[in-house]
Amino acid sequence: MSTPFAFRRRWRRTLPVVALVAAACGVGIAANLLQPAFAVVILLALVAGLAFLSSPPPAPAEAPPPAVVPTRPRVEPVASALVAALPEPALLLTPEGDILCANERVALAIGPARLGDPLSFLVRVPEVLEAVHNSARDGIPRRVEFGEKIPLDRWLEAHIVPLHLHGENGMASRGGRPGLPDTVLLTFRDLTQQRRVEQMRADFVANASHELRTPLASLSGFIETLLGPARNDTSARERFLGIMGAQARRMSRLIDDLLSLSRIELNAHMRPETQVEVGTIVGHVCETLSPLARDRGVELKLTRTDEPLPIYGDRDELIRLFENLVENALKYGASGARVEVTVGAEGAQDARTAVISVRDFGPGIPPEHLPRLTERFYRVDVVASRDQGGTGLGLAIVKHIVARHRGKLGIESPPGDGATFTVRIGCVSKAEKIAS
Numbered sequence: 180m181s182t183p184f185a186f187r188r189r190w191r192r193t194l195p196v197v198a199l200v201a202a203a204c205g206v207g208i209a210a211n212l213l214q215p216a217f218a219v220v221i222l223l224a225l226v227a228g229l230a231f232l233s234s235p236p237p238a239p240a241e242a243p244p245p246a247v248v249p250t251r252p253r254v255e256p257v258a259s260a261l262v263a264a265l266p267e268p269a270l271l272l273t274p275e276g277d278i279l280c281a282n283e284r285v286a287l288a289i290g291p292a293r294l295g296d297p298l299s300f301l302v303r304v305p306e307v308l309e310a311v312h313n314s315a316r317d318g319i320p321r322r323v324e325f326g327e328k329i330p331l332d333r334w335l336e337a338h339i340v341p342l343h344l345h346g347e348n349g350m351a352s353r354g355g356r357p358g359l360p361d362t363v364l365l366t367f368r369d370l371t372q373q374r375r376v377e378q379m380r381a382d383f384v385a386n387a388s389h390e391l392r393t394p395l396a397s398l399s400g401f402i403e404t405l406l407g408p409a410r411n412d413t414s415a416r417e418r419f420l421g422i423m424g425a426q427a428r429r430m431s432r433l434i435d436d437l438l439s440l441s442r443i444e445l446n447a448h449m450r451p452e453t454q455v456e457v458g459t460i461v462g463h464v465c466e467t468l469s470p471l472a473r474d475r476g477v478e479l480k481l482t483r484t485d486e487p488l489p490i491y492g493d494r495d496e497l498i499r500l501f502e503n504l505v506e507n508a509l510k511y512g513a514s515g516a517r518v519e520v521t522v523g524a525e526g527a528q529d530a531r532t533a534v535i536s537v538r539d540f541g542p543g544i545p546p547e548h549l550p551r552l553t554e555r556f557y558r559v560d561v562v563a564s565r566d567q568g569g570t571g572l573g574l575a576i577v578k579h580i581v582a583r584h585r586g587k588l589g590i591e592s593p594p595g596d597g598a599t600f601t602v603r604i605g606c607v608s609k610a611e612k613i614a615s
């Protein structure tokens with residue numbers, strides 16, 4: 180802004196120029212070089228020019244008043260920090276259901292949340308939207324469970340909690356009704372895992388009872404027959420008692436398998452602490468099963484490296500693991516007449532991994548069954564498994580024992596080329612050997 184003081188100062192600076200030009204004109208007139216009238220014109224033009232240059236600059240035009248932008252309701256920094264820290268997907272909403280803030284987990288689990296958007300852009304579950312609307316109106320928290328098929332089959336639970344972030348009268352100060360919530364907290368919990376575990380438990384109980392009920396029904400039937408019509412039939416009694424014995428053994432095998440499965444699961448988090456040599460254990464298993472191989476007309480061949488392969492292992496569990504694999508190969512791959520068991524090692528000298536594979540040359544396993552093969556009671560052919568005295572729990576036990584030994588189980592079955600089950604377990608390192 181130009182003050183009178185600044186104006187005077189500028190004129191003071193221009194006056195010497197005017198005086199100098201006036202003196203030059205005087206000399207010009209005295210020397211008859213300049214007409215007096217012409218000198219006056221020069222002086223006037225000079226004064227006018229200087230007056231224009233030293234005039235205060237025009238005041239800048241007034242800035243237009245800022246446009247009225249609708250302000251988004253404010254979220255307290257503490258509130259958004261708390262939402263960000265929540266371990267589950269969480270959003271703060273206005274009572275009208277617009278998104279005020281959302282934590283990072285929302286983007287991962289639900290989708291990208293844009294601040295200011297209505298919740299319906301993000302969540303398209305009418306029950307959740309309705310619950311948010313109702314909670315904002317009556318201040319009562321709500322819980323909604325819902326299932327989704329896309330992008331994946333999953334179950335979620337939404338918790339809707341109305342809040343008074345601006346105090347009890349916050350709503351009134353924002354033009355709403357006092358006493359009503361000014362914000363709504365919406366959180367999600369993934370129930371898929373829980374539901375799956377519940378389903379698996381229910382399936383397991385149903386399968387186990389079914390497996391036990393079948394031999395039990397057969398036993399009861401034969402007992403009735405032996406007490407009734409076949410009471411005096413000696414040959415029938417012999418035959419029936421033989422079948423009853425087989426059914427009783429099947430029940431006891433099933434109970435054994437169930438018990439070992441639950442025992443292994445119970446200790447799953449504890450890696451065994453004793454050192455065992457895995458090649459010796461596999462050799463022992465092959466020896467024990469050689470009579471079965473002979474019975475089935477199968478050549479059981481073991482190839483073992485000379486290198487000792489010490490691992491941290493539970494001897495009984497490892498015997499059970501390799502017995503299951505070799506027995507399966509002898510039972511289901513008998514038509515190939517050959518089963519090869521190989522014990523070797525791979526990896527660097529100070530980080531060896533024992534690799535044990537059991538290969539048969541039977542019909543193999545169709546690829547669609549491979550992913551479910553280690554599930555409890557899962558069989559490719561139920562009748563064939565029962566005929567072989569199988570319980571459907573063998574590979575589930577194998578999987579759990581391998582996991583407890585921090586190992587890996589691989590199953591390969593190229594069509595028409597038998598099946599290969601490979602177990603990899605890390606060996607005890609030199610440092611561990613010295614430490615122990």
Ligand SMILES: Nc1ncnc2c1ncn2[C@@H]1O[C@H](COP(=O)(O)OP(=O)(O)O)[C@@H](O)[C@H]1O
Pocket residue numbers: 503507508511512539541542543544552557558559560564565568569570571572573574575598
């Ligand atoms: N080597 C194999 N060749 C073909 N099928 C196999 C082989 N090993 C396992 N299977 C299939 O996997 C199923 C599950 O095996 P397992 O869990 O050991 O149960 P079980 O032997 O008691 O039936 C078997 O019923 C069989 O159908």
Ligand SMILES: [Mg+2]
Pocket residue numbers: 503506507569570571573574
């Ligand atoms: Mg088996």
